[in-house]
Amino acid sequence: MLDAVLLPKAFYQSMSVSRRTFFCCACAVGLFNIGYPFLFVNYKALFVNRPTQALFYNAALTAALILVTGV
Numbered sequence: 001m002l003d004a005v006l007l008p009k010a011f012y013q014s015m016s017v018s019r020r021t022f023f024c025c026a027c028a029v030g031l032f033n034i035g036y037p038f039l040f041v042n043y044k045a046l047f048v049n050r051p052t053q054a055l056f057y058n059a060a061l062t063a064a065l066i067l068v069t070g071v
Contacts (some may be wrong), residue, residue, distance in 0.1 A: 030066035
């Protein structure tokens, strides 16, 4: 499935950046795409006055969405 979504492997191998830099940039892109409209608008509904389990779940789901959107 990732072969259909991502660019060819040769494209990423020809890049002159390290994997760490690429990962950080992908996270930044995801943060800007998801973070601004999603977190700032829904922050209170997701993270304020919530039980601990819900906080961990919402934080993990948000981090996963940021990574997926960045990639």
